Amino acid sequence: MIIDCHGHYTTEPKDLHRFRKEQIAAANAKDKTALPSRASLKMSDDEIRESIEQNQLKLQRERGTDLTIFSPRASGMGHHIGDESISFEWSQICNDLIHRVCALYPKNFIGVCQLPQSPGVPPKNSAAELERCVKELGFVGCNLNPDPSGGYFNSPPLTEKWWYPFYEKMIELDVPAMIHVSGCCNPAMHTTGSYYLNADTMAFMQLILSDLFKDFPTLKLIIPHGGGAVPFHWGRFRGLALNNGRPELDEIIKNNIFFDTCVYHQPGINLLTDVVPVENILFASEMVGAVKGVDPKTGFNFDDTKRYIEKAPRLSDADRAKIFEGNARRVYPRLKTKATVKAAV
Numbered sequence: 001m002i003i004d005c006h007g008h009y010t011t012e013p014k015d016l017h018r019f020r021k022e023q024i025a026a027a028n029a030k031d032k033t034a035l036p037s038r039a040s041l042k043m044s045d046d047e048i049r050e051s052i053e054q055n056q057l058k059l060q061r062e063r064g065t066d067l068t069i070f071s072p073r074a075s076g077m078g079h080h081i082g083d084e085s086i087s088f089e090w091s092q093i094c095n096d097l098i099h100r101v102c103a104l105y106p107k108n109f110i111g112v113c114q115l116p117q118s119p120g121v122p123p124k125n126s127a128a129e130l131e132r133c134v135k136e137l138g139f140v141g142c143n144l145n146p147d148p149s150g151g152y153f154n155s156p157p158l159t160e161k162w163w164y165p166f167y168e169k170m171i172e173l174d175v176p177a178m179i180h181v182s183g184c185c186n187p188a189m190h191t192t193g194s195y196y197l198n199a200d201t202m203a204f205m206q207l208i209l210s211d212l213f214k215d216f217p218t219l220k221l222i223i224p225h226g227g228g229a230v231p232f233h234w235g236r237f238r239g240l241a242l243n244n245g246r247p248e249l250d251e252i253i254k255n256n257i258f259f260d261t262c263v264y265h266q267p268g269i270n271l272l273t274d275v276v277p278v279e280n281i282l283f284a285s286e287m288v289g290a291v292k293g294v295d296p297k298t299g300f301n302f303d304d305t306k307r308y309i310e311k312a313p314r315l316s317d318a319d320r321a322k323i324f325e326g327n328a329r330r331v332y333p334r335l336k337t338k339a340t341v342k343a344a345v
């Protein structure tokens with residue numbers, strides 16, 4: 001079985017965009033009377049089916065993957081927009097929509113939630129929505145935004161006590177978080193080209209110099225997009241860790257930090273699988289997402305990452321099995337009750 005741990009619903013029914021546009025306009029105007037109602041949303045099962053079958057499901061079948069761990073569009077979370085109540089309403093709507101996809105295709109998709117984070121609001125306020133999504137909707141994880149400001153990095157580091165009550169809820173529910181920023185409103189950064197990778201790299205550096213995993217030995221965090229700049233600069237991070245009296249990186253990350261394979265070329269995957277322990281790598285494609293289209297050099301889609309894993313020269317079959325399935329089952333323990341049946345192709 002091949003589990004893709006990083007997929008977003010980027011082909012949502014169009015009325016969701018109408019709703020969000022009206023919601024943002026009302027938030028910007030600070031006019032609560034102009035907020036659209038949830039009841040106004042018109043998204044039929046047929047519309048959802050069509051959007052999935054023509055896109056994510058079609059690609060799963062073509063590429064030979066089985067199950068996608070599926071969350072709302074990351075760049076659309078927009079935690080910097082409006083206040084906490086806006087973020088709460090928007091997150092619940094997006095999470096409920098993911099739940100509908102998972103209910104329509106239970107063998108192909110399993111949910112991960114967006115959190116109702118908002119700038120300056122303690123992360124503990126997102127614990128209730130996480131609990132709702134896990135207990136009521138059967139979700140297996142969450143996307144945790146380290147920078148709800150949308151590009152200004154003014155939140156406390158992920159290792160500060162500010163975040164601890166939320167981690168306690170994650171531990172209680174036995175779910176991991178993918179550290180994932182949203183759309184960027186800082187004009188100096190491109191959302192998927194620089195902001196995402198900057199945040200990934202920042203998170204890793206915060207984590208390796210901290211005692212976070214002494215306080216939470218079972219906390220599991222996934223750093224997406226191949227870990228940002230981390231694998232390429234492994235020597236720099238390793239040296240900084242050792243110079244600060246920390247153990248080897250392999251030891252620091254062992255049970256707690258994982259990287260996905262959303263790296264869109266063969267040499268990048270070769271490097272990732274060369275320097276990061278196989279046990280800490282999870283298969284992912286982030287399709288249909290950040291980099292659409294066909295690589296003219298290979299003739300295959302940039303985000304068709306399965307073929308890079310298959311061709312990575314240093315991996316054994318046993319390594320590939322860990323990356324494709326075994327590691328995901330360890331990191332997302334709640335998968336074991338849900339994802340036991342191989343998807344029908």
Ligand SMILES: [Zn+2]
Nearest residue numbers: 008074180286
């Ligand atoms: Zn993503």
